[in-house]
Amino acid sequence: MLSLLSVAALVFVPGALVLGCARVPWRWGFGLAPGVSLLLAEAGATTVYFSGVPYTGWTMALGLTLVCLATLAIGHFRPLGESTAGLPTPWPWRTYIGMCAGLGLLAAPLIIGMGGVSMLLQQWDGVFHLSALRAIREHDIASSLWALAPLYQSGASPSYYPSAYHALISLSPTDGVSTLNASIYIFATLVWGSGLAMLAASIEKRWGTELGIRTGSLVGWILPIAAAFVSVPSVLFPLLSALPYAVSVVLVPGIIAALLTGERRIVLAASLASLGMIVTHPISVASLALIIGPTMVMRFVPQLMVSWRGLTSWRDRLRVLILIIVAVTGSFIYWKLLSAVRGYERKTGANPFGEFFGGLIDLTSLWRAHDWYLGGVALAMLAVFGAVVMWRSLPRWISVGATTTWLIALLVRAVARSDVWWLQQLASPWYSQAARVAPIITMIMALFTALAVAHLLRQASATTVVTTVMLFGLVTGGWRTLPRTELVRAAYQPGEIAYGTMADSDDFAVLTWLRDNGLPQKGALIGDPANGAAFAYGFSGVDSQVRQLTLATLPPYVWSAVMGLSDRKDDLCSELRENGVRYIYLDADTSTEGAKVSLDATGMYDVDTTGWSRVTSSGSVSVWELPDQCHRQ
Numbered sequence: 001m002l003s004l005l006s007v008a009a010l011v012f013v014p015g016a017l018v019l020g021c022a023r024v025p026w027r028w029g030f031g032l033a034p035g036v037s038l039l040l041a042e043a044g045a046t047t048v049y050f051s052g053v054p055y056t057g058w059t060m061a062l063g064l065t066l067v068c069l070a071t072l073a074i075g076h077f078r079p080l081g082e083s084t085a086g087l088p089t090p091w092p093w094r095t096y097i098g099m100c101a102g103l104g105l106l107a108a109p110l111i112i113g114m115g116g117v118s119m120l121l122q123q124w125d126g127v128f129h130l131s132a133l134r135a136i137r138e139h140d141i142a143s144s145l146w147a148l149a150p151l152y153q154s155g156a157s158p159s160y161y162p163s164a165y166h167a168l169i170s171l172s173p174t175d176g177v178s179t180l181n182a183s184i185y186i187f188a189t190l191v192w193g194s195g196l197a198m199l200a201a202s203i204e205k206r207w208g209t210e211l212g213i214r215t216g217s218l219v220g221w222i223l224p225i226a227a228a229f230v231s232v233p234s235v236l237f238p239l240l241s242a243l244p245y246a247v248s249v250v251l252v253p254g255i256i257a258a259l260l261t262g263e264r265r266i267v268l269a270a271s272l273a274s275l276g277m278i279v280t281h282p283i284s285v286a287s288l289a290l291i292i293g294p295t296m297v298m299r300f301v302p303q304l305m306v307s308w309r310g311l312t313s314w315r316d317r318l319r320v321l322i323l324i325i326v327a328v329t330g331s332f333i334y335w336k337l338l339s340a341v342r343g344y345e346r347k348t349g350a351n352p353f354g355e356f357f358g359g360l361i362d363l364t365s366l367w368r369a370h371d372w373y374l375g376g377v378a379l380a381m382l383a384v385f386g387a388v389v390m391w392r393s394l395p396r397w398i399s400v401g402a403t404t405t406w407l408i409a410l411l412v413r414a415v416a417r418s419d420v421w422w423l424q425q426l427a428s429p430w431y432s433q434a435a436r437v438a439p440i441i442t443m444i445m446a447l448f449t450a451l452a453v454a455h456l457l458r459q460a461s462a463t464t465v466v467t468t469v470m471l472f473g474l475v476t477g478g479w480r481t482l483p484r485t486e487l488v489r490a491a492y493q494p495g496e497i498a499y500g501t502m503a504d505s506d507d508f509a510v511l512t513w514l515r516d517n518g519l520p521q522k523g524a525l526i527g528d529p530a531n532g533a534a535f536a537y538g539f540s541g542v543d544s545q546v547r548q549l550t551l552a553t554l555p556p557y558v559w560s561a562v563m564g565l566s567d568r569k570d571d572l573c574s575e576l577r578e579n580g581v582r583y584i585y586l587d588a589d590t591s592t593e594g595a596k597v598s599l600d601a602t603g604m605y606d607v608d609t610t611g612w613s614r615v616t617s618s619g620s621v622s623v624w625e626l627p628d629q630c631h632r633q
Contacts, residue, residue, distance in 0.1 A: 003117050003174040003182035011186050014040050014064050015273075021071040024269045031198045031254045034191045035273025038247070042164035042170075042279040045142035054140035057171045060539040071194065093164035095216030096513045099197055105479050109234050112481075113488025117181040117559035120535060122463040122502040122596075123241040123491050124549045126180075131536035142167035152553045164280045165244045176538055180243075187247050190234030194254030196443070197224050200450060202257040206595070210393045217454040224469075225453065226446040228379060228476045230371070231438035234484040235364050238491035238499065240435045240462055248252045248284035249439045251277045256292060286429035289629065290409060293399025338388020355434065359413040359441055369486035372477030373578035377575055379449055379476070386448030389455045406444040413437045500530070500596030506619035507532030507587065513616045514540035520615060520625065523582025526558050528605075532621060545581065551600050555579070565603035572603075573630035581626070584612070588620040 015036030019029035044063040045055050053059055109293060121130065128151065135150040136142045147163045159610065165183075172179040188451075200222040226232070236246045258270035277284045304320065361376030387406070391399045416427035416434045430436035453472075457465055473479060490498040494505065503511065511532055519525065525544045527533025529551060536544035545558050554562070557579045561572045564586070576582075586607060589595040597605075615623040 003172060003178035003413050004185060005168055006172040006174060007182040010187050010272070011037055011183075011191065013037075015276075017064065017068055019272075021068045022075060022265070022269065024265055025310055028198075028210055028258060028266050030270060031194050032258060032269050032273040035251045035255065035276035036249075036269070037276070038159075038164045038168055038280045039272060039276030041142070041168035042144060042276075045147070045163075046145065047625045049141055049143040050148065054134070055142040055167065056140060060171060074202050081566040091216035091219060092214075095220035096522070098220030099193075099223050102225075102227055103189055103193050105169065105224055105227030105481075106193055106233065107185065107338030108227075108479075108481060109484035109488045110185055110188065110238070113234075113485040114181060114184075114238070114492050115183070119181065120177060120503050120508070120525075120539065121180060121184075121238060121241060121491055122494075123239065123496045125241040125243065125492070126238075126533045127502075127538065127547075127549050129166065129241070129243050130176050130535070132163060133170050133179060134538045134541065135547075136163070136166055137176075142170060152545050154352060162244050162279065162281050163424070164276070165247045177558050183243070183247075183513060184233070184237045187250055192232060192250040192253070193223050193538070194621045195250060195255075195257065196226055196446065199253040200447065201262075201444075202260040203447070206260060207394055207398075209555070211389070211451065211455065212393065213451075213454040213458050217616040218450055221453050222446055222450040224472075224479070225379075226442065226448045227447065228375060228472075228479045229442045230364050230369070230480060230487060230541065231362060231435070231442045231482050234487040235435050236439055238488045239364075239454075240433075240450040241491065242436065244281040244441075245283055245436060248277045248281040249287050249436075252288055252291060253443055253549045256287070259292070283429055283431075283436070290412075290440055291443070294404035294408070295398060297400075298397035298401045298404075317534035325618055352414040352418055352423070355417065356410050356414035359410045359434070359438065362438075362442070362445070364435070364438075364483075364487060369483035371483040372480055374478035375480045378472075379545065382452040383445040384446040386450070386452035386455070388449070389451055392552070397554065401446075402444065406441065406448075408438045409437055409444065412610055413441065468508045495594060497596070500591060501594055502530065502596045503532040503535055504595070506621040507535070509618035510585075510621045510623060511535055511540045514542050514620075517541060517616075519583055521582065523625075524580050525585055525623070526561060526581055528562065528587065528598050528601035529554075530601060531585075531587045531589075531595045533587075536585060544585075546585075549598075551598070556599075557581070561603060562598075562601045566605060566607045567603065569608055570630060573626055577626055577630055583615065584624045584626065586622050586624065593620075 004587070012030065012033045015033030015038075016026075016029045018036055018040065020026065024032070026461065038065070040436075041060070044060050044342075047063065048055050048059050082312065100330050102182045117589065121127075131151055132148050136147050139147075139150060141147050142163060144160055144163045148161045169179050169183045172182070174182070197219050200218040203210075204213070204215070204218045204460060207266055208218075211218075232250070237243065240246065255273050255277065258273070261267070274288070277288070360380045361373065362379060363373075363376060387399075387403055412427045412430070413434045415423040416430070416432050420426045421589065424432055425445070427433070427437065457468060460468070460618075489496050494501045494503065494508075514536060523543070525533070525536050525542055526546050527536070527544075529546045529549050533544065533546045534549055536542050537547045545554065546562075547553070551559050551562060557575050558581065561581070564570050584607070586604060586609075589593065589604075590605065591597045610622050611627055612624040615625050617623070
């Protein structure tokens with residue numbers, strides 16, 4: 001509970017305080033606070049890094065105080081006027097019931113599948129982010145420019161890695177595992193849910209009359225309906241575990257909701273939240289552009305053409321040309337910056353038509369669960385009907401823009417694993433991975449589906465509404481709770497882990513012993529990066545040189561040992577001791593027993609431990625200490 005409360009406070013309080021000082025209405029301040037908090041974390045971490053000051057809770061509290069005072073001063077000398085933008089209130093009691101039920105349904109697979117915030121997230125990126133938390137806390141450096149260098153021990157550390165997310169949650173007083181899992185709860189339910197609710201409220205306030213729906217109905221339906229999709233949170237957060245990107249993309253609905261108001265103070269607040277989204281993960285720019293780009297083109301290009309013909313001043317024409325040049329140049333620069341991402345290799349050979357249909361009915365592309373396909377088909381049919389309602393009721397610019405976004409997102413998902421290189425490049429900003437595009441599709445489809453239900457029940461009685469809820473639950477197989485829960489379990493529960501279990505009960509016992517007792521003497525630990533050894537740094541807090549699930553970041557002497565220790569024990573023993581490695585983490589379980597094993601770590605199995613001292617063991621897992629004087633052959 002402490003981890004949940006502390007992470008929630010870190011996510012919402014800093015941003016809400018700053019926006020409150022800027023006199024942003026509290027509802028918008030709450031909804032946009034996570035993005036601003038992330039921006040403050042990155043700005044503060046970078047500032048103290050260049051100042052030579054440690055990154056701690058005290059330094060960030062001081063920085064937050066200074067920012068709040070500066071915001072109050074700016075508001076006093078350059079007032080923006082009172083904000084008139086607000087969310088429609090009060091809503092009927094049915095709306096609040098729907099919102100609460102939706103949050104519960106969003107959280108249900110996490111609660112059931114995770115099994116508690118103390119469980120290890122056993123996915124590739126999950127290990128990386130747990131180690132990142134440890135590195136920030138150990139070195140008191142959290143800037144995206146250098147914070148994660150300790151994870152790249154081979155010396156090939158990237159000059160930049162987005163760590164705003166890690167910087168923010170690292171200030172929690174709880175252990176790394178609990179903090180990481182608590183952040184998944186907060187961002188996957190509260191942040192995602194509040195953003196969707198804000199977006200629905202903005203649409204309802206602006207076009208509710210044209211849509212002919214009840215007040216609060218779109219807001220009340222969108223969260224329960226969004227909870228029936230498997231992509232968020234079940235796939236995006238635990239299974240994909242690309243947490244900085246996941247955190248950035250769930251900020252998008254709230255930002256779009258604020259932009260729809262057109263009110264200056266709210267738009268400025270949304271701009272700050274957008275900067276927070278970008279520093280959390282730059283790929284979110286592509287997601288935001290995909291969502292609002294088509295609508296902006298439909299909205300402003302015709303107006304620009306009319307205005308261009310009516311512009312008489314060469315200065316006005318010059319301003320327009322400069323704006324166009326800046327937009328084109330910025331797009332080109334962003335495309336060049338994505339060169340590393342565009343070269344990311346993925347499995348190809350998927351049928352684009354099948355992938356398109358899979359995206360339409362919300363099939364996960366990462367790991368197959370026992371899905372209730374009728375539920376996905378029902379959601380797709382309702383979404384299409386909702387799009388029809390939108391086309392019949394709303395202006396063409398919003399109807400064409402939203403529909404185009406939906407179709408492009410489905411197309412990008414469909415070609416992400418295409419054999420045709422130039423088609424696959426359409427998905428390259430999202431690492432050519434369908435699971436990263438899926439949240440965009442989910443956001444659009446949840447809106448369309450909620451609109452369809454709100455339209456169908458615009459004059460329904462309470463009995464009809466209850467009957468509809470029961471029917472929806474039946475058709476979707478209980479909001480597809482079984483597959484959503486299975487997908488979460490595939491990231492947390494030993495024996496059910498997708499792609500192989502990293503840490504079972506034996507590993508957990510050894511890792512817990514290391515956390516509580518530490519290593520007997522000074523020296524580093526190594527092991528197979530694919531098993532429990534990868535958690536020794538982030539979870540146990542010992543000096544482990546295996547901090548990721550890849551050998552590419554390891555020093556050469558560790559690489560040699562991981563690949564050949566069992567064959568060259570005596571020679572490599574001396575080399576390891578000379579480089580400060582004293583302990584070896586061994587696990588007798590192989591892929592035959594369901595364990596995750598690195599194909600390159602053959603040297604960590606069938607090792608002769610004669611002459612070594614056992615530090616601790618449990619079942620198939622053991623930690624050994626190398627002798628001070630290794631025997632050479």
